[in-house]
Amino acid sequence: MAKGILIYAQTDRNGILQNVVLELAKTAQDLSQKLDNCEINAILFTDGTNLEENKNILSKNGFNKVYIANSLKLKQYSTEYYSKITVDLIKNITPEIFLIGATTQGRELAPVVATTLNTGLTADCTKLDINEKGQLASTRPTFGGNLMATILCKNYPQMATVRPKVLKKAENEIIKNTEFIELDFDLSTIEKHVELVEFIENKQLADVRIDEAEIIVAGGKGMKNQQGFELLQELAQVLGGSVGASRGAVDMKLADSSIQVGQTGKTVVPKIYIACGISGAIQHTVGMSGSDKIIAINKDKNAPIFKVADVGIVGDVFEILPKLINKLKG
Amino acid sequence: MKIAVCVKQVPDTADIKWTENNTIQREGLESIINPFDMYALETALKLKDREQNVNITTLTMGPPQAEEIIRKAISLGIDDGFVVTDKKFAGADTAATGRTLAAAIKEKIKEVDLILCGQFATDGDTAQTGPAISVNLNYPVITYVKEILSVENNIATVKKEVEDGTEILKVKLPAVLCMLKCDYEPRRPLIKGFKNAQKAEIKFYGLNDIGLEVEQVGIKGSPTYVSKAFRPEQKQGGEIFVPDNADDAVNKILEALNG
Ligand SMILES: Cc1cc2nc3c(=O)[nH]c(=O)nc-3n(C[C@H](O)[C@H](O)[C@H](O)COP(=O)(O)OP(=O)(O)OC[C@H]3O[C@@H](n4cnc5c(N)ncnc54)[C@H](O)[C@@H]3O)c2cc1C
């Protein structure tokens, strides 16, 4: 019998637990209520770094059991190692549902695990629920954001990757007397074909990572040139936010493709998104329309960006932005 | 070196129209090669440009009309290609698609060193097919690949883009790589390419050619199914403000930032 919900407790390069884990934990509480209050468990990979802190956080976020794979060999993420250990655990504890954050790591690990277990996986979901038959109902955007689909799964575990920052974390602590279980595993039997040679940290236009920023100042072709993007960078700095770009701006080499927002770039959900000189093509808006508040500045009053903007300003970015920056600084 | 590139024909999502019943109007929707697959093709062609003895095959699973995109790939310089097509493949999710493509590669290409996919298809947007192919063939996979830096002694060195930066990874071949939008533009076909594409004999393979059972493919072989599809809530645009001057605009923005 499949039972319980398992969550992939992803940590970053410094062993810090990712926010999406806590978002999943809260959603799992809601799902569990509809599944006879089933257990909510996690699998955590670690080399020991930050382990006590992470255990502490997990027990304040309502986890019943945390399965820990602890080895110096697990310091670097490896799909080959991580998937093998995850698959073995799932075969052993047979969860009903397995949830993973839709990060670059999660979106590589999840399909490998799902295919190995011969089960189904719904990608990059924005909403999870339990239907009247007790099945996991995963809802996600498709067709470049033009269509939403709710997807069910015939096999166990029912798996989904879930987009970060869309679901909310718990407001209060949900303290559990969490049981921590050290996993036994043997990595020597696994042939590792992929090796990390080097990691180069991203030199983004701002100090804040675009996928974590609460405020994003994004520019399009309307920012015209490098000086235009320097204005955005200055504004992002005073606001403590990050800079984003449309594909138009990336194609003009005004910004690096790593900060492109949209269908072929990143999906972002900041509290505030300021779109400057961006026309608002569907391929762009699909990546930012989930933002809490959208402010758009465009000199064309018919620009489609105004259809998604909460506050639309018809005007010239080169007149408005310098004044705005001055006022914020002053 | 033998490279297989998986390409998918997708509707141009820039051009979606709705029927009265809130379903997507598929007639008249133009089909294109999935934009990410264009980068997979270009990456394969770049390897062919700089290395000796590279042979590239491209394949797609889809209706017979998908032949069109195989010809397009050949016009760009890909050596040959085939369509994996059968009514029994209809309704496949990524698990069934991955299994079908993996079986087709194994049966029809045999010794392959590198399989290139796009990172996402713009219609399904799941990013799961490449990894599913890799597991079926028992090959390693790397996703979010920006560039192949080198292939030497059966080892590929690649650049992968992640949230906090770039990873340089080495992978032992054969392997599956899923390509992001690269920093280079895909090439355009030459006249010679068009001629090759016209002449090329495109093969079609069905279920019986790839050694799978009917329960393993299409809707029967798919663990997931769509229970409901609906149009997303349309966001209502807010107020549009035409300020008298820049100071007015600034005040309005400050108000919005604080509110
Ligand atoms: C398959 C596919 C995938 C795509 N993926 C993406 C994606 O991920 N992200 C993305 O962004 N795009 C994507 N696109 C491209 C998208 O369709 C648009 O072409 C692109 O978003 C346009 O960029 P833009 O708004 O910067 O440029 P434009 O459309 O040229 O708009 C520039 C705007 O700036 C305004 N402007 C000009 N000067 C000023 C000024 N001084 N002050 C104020 N406003 C000014 C103009 O009125 C105009 O509205 C994709 C396209 C395809 C086909």
Ligand SMILES: Nc1ncnc2c1ncn2[C@@H]1O[C@H](COP(=O)(O)O)[C@@H](O)[C@H]1O
């Ligand atoms: N039907 C298909 N035929 C060939 N390749 C496919 C097919 N579906 C998906 N792919 C490949 O898998 C990639 C990811 O697609 P998806 O998992 O649907 O987002 C695509 O960019 C293609 O390279």
